[in-house]
Amino acid sequence: MRGIKLKGYRKLTKDKEIITFDKPKYVYIPLICSNSTDVEIKIRRGSNVKIGSVIAISNKNGLPILSSVSGTVIDYEDKYAYNGEIIKTVKIENNFKEEYIEVSDIKEIDKYTKKEFISILKDFGIRGLGGADFPTYIKYDTKTSIKNLIINAVECEPYITSDYTLLKDNISEILETIDAIMTINKIHNAYLVIKKDKKKLIKKIKEVIGSYPKIKLSTVPDIYPMGWEKNIVNYVLHKNYDRLPIEVNTVVNNVSTIYSIYEALKYKKYMDSRIVTIVGDGIKKSRNVKVKIGTDLSLVLEELGYKKKELLLISGGPMMGRAIESENFTITPNVNCVLILKTTENDIPNVCMRCGKCAAICPAKLSPVLIKESINDPKELKKLNVDRCVECGLCSYICPAKIMLRNSVVQAKKNVRDAK
Numbered sequence: 252m253r254g255i256k257l258k259g260y261r262k263l264t265k266d267k268e269i270i271t272f273d274k275p276k277y278v279y280i281p282l283i284c285s286n287s288t289d290v291e292i293k294i295r296r297g298s299n300v301k302i303g304s305v306i307a308i309s310n311k312n313g314l315p316i317l318s319s320v321s322g323t324v325i326d327y328e329d330k331y332a333y334n335g336e337i338i339k340t341v342k343i344e345n346n347f348k349e350e351y352i353e354v355s356d357i358k359e360i361d362k363y364t365k366k367e368f369i370s371i372l373k374d375f376g377i378r379g380l381g382g383a384d385f386p387t388y389i390k391y392d393t394k395t396s397i398k399n400l401i402i403n404a405v406e407c408e409p410y411i412t413s414d415y416t417l418l419k420d421n422i423s424e425i426l427e428t429i430d431a432i433m434t435i436n437k438i439h440n441a442y443l444v445i446k447k448d449k450k451k452l453i454k455k456i457k458e459v460i461g462s463y464p465k466i467k468l469s470t471v472p473d474i475y476p477m478g479w480e481k482n483i484v485n486y487v488l489h490k491n492y493d494r495l496p497i498e499v500n501t502v503v504n505n506v507s508t509i510y511s512i513y514e515a516l517k518y519k520k521y522m523d524s525r526i527v528t529i530v531g532d533g534i535k536k537s538r539n540v541k542v543k544i545g546t547d548l549s550l551v552l553e554e555l556g557y558k559k560k561e562l563l564l565i566s567g568g569p570m571m572g573r574a575i576e577s578e579n580f581t582i583t584p585n586v587n588c589v590l591i592l593k594t595t596e597n598d599i600p601n602v603c604m605r606c607g608k609c610a611a612i613c614p615a616k617l618s619p620v621l622i623k624e625s626i627n628d629p630k631e632l633k634k635l636n637v638d639r640c641v642e643c644g645l646c647s648y649i650c651p652a653k654i655m656l657r658n659s660v661v662q663a664k665k666n667v668r669d670a671k
């Protein structure tokens with residue numbers, strides 16, 4: 252398996268208490284889902300909304316985009332999103348009443364039918380919290396039989412501990428939910444996958460997992476990008492697939508997504524918040540922070556004592572993240588980390604020396620340097636299978652000339668999409 256051992260910085264946040272920042276005066280609900288801004292807006296300026304009110308529906312996948320606060324729709328506003336691009340958001344003034352759209356028919360969490368389960372995932376806005384922002388209901392709404400459920404708690408990027416913290420504090424709830432999902436969907440095998448070096452957490456999980464004999468704990472080596480779905484499926488099940496895990500009868504969910512499913516099944520709670528790791532040498536207080544979806548990042552940073560505007564902000568981890576130009580940034584469901592670094596001068600000439608290291612390390616078996624050289628030639632890019640890039644950032648990390656290959660490959664993917 253291609254990968255690399257990276258220096259970890261998790262101790263900056265992993266054992267510190269989570270800070271809750273859930274009372275922003277305004278939220279900016281991002282009109283984006285699964286990297287698509289093709290949405291149908293369902294509210295008007297002046298509308299009163301509650302937590303769970305439908306703000307828009309994705310035309311790409313039908314998932315509702317929900318309000319995370321109760322209050323009044325003020326206007327539309329442009330903000331930076333996780334992909335580093337400016338997107339439209341709906342600005343809502345919070346009335347701090349925490350009013351919810353009413354729900355009914357709450358059952359024990361394993362007593363829902365499969366149809367009800369899929370409707371709950373959809374109606375309560377459950378999206379993958381691991382990065383892809385993919386609607387969770389689609390993974391289960393399939394005619395293919397699901398034989399394996401893999402819970403991804405690998406979190407292999409340096410710095411990020413949001414999944415770790417959530418799992419550490421909610422082991423029983425996570426296991427209960429995995430068990431319920433197995434019952435509802437008639438799944439025979441489930442694997443909770445974490446890295447071998449999480450010894451304390453492994454011990455804690457082993458103390459309770461015995462009550463759930465159908466769930467196995469699976470440990471993987473601490474190499475990057477072990478958390479990539481293809482790597483996990485291959486490591487745990489010894490199976491390969493082309494596009495999606497369901498090709499090998501498998502669903503993979505991030506562990507934080509499982510906790511959102513727990514809240515939706517147990518309390519019919521909408522996915523209105525998430526935990527974000529805010530960390531780096533550019534901020535005094537590195538912490539995991541629970542925030543409302545749509546929170547303006549600058550408010551959270553202020554709370555953590557961030558002042559210097561000239562620092563480098565990265566949405567996501569150092570490997571897969573994207574630089575964001577300012578803190579005028581809205582928290583989308585898939586923002587698991589904001590990295591704040593002291594900027595450094597790039598004094599290296601960036602000339603390729605044809606060492607081949609970028610191709611040798613690429614887990615998708617691509618040639619990043621050739622892709623970079625063909626960046627404006629969509630036909631050639633297709634031949635180079637650019638769409639298979641998982642944006643892991645290993646090519647940039649390994650390149651001795653410090654060429655930002657990942658950025659070029661991501662742009663090349665976009666160029667192919669735009670040429671269609």
Ligand code: SF4
Binds near residue numbers: 618645657
């Ligand atoms: S080309 Fe894509 S998948 Fe390959 S190493 Fe670079 S970022 Fe990772």
Ligand code: SF4
Binds near residue numbers: 602654
């Ligand atoms: S790793 Fe960097 S220097 Fe080596 S071939 Fe790739 S782009 Fe060129």
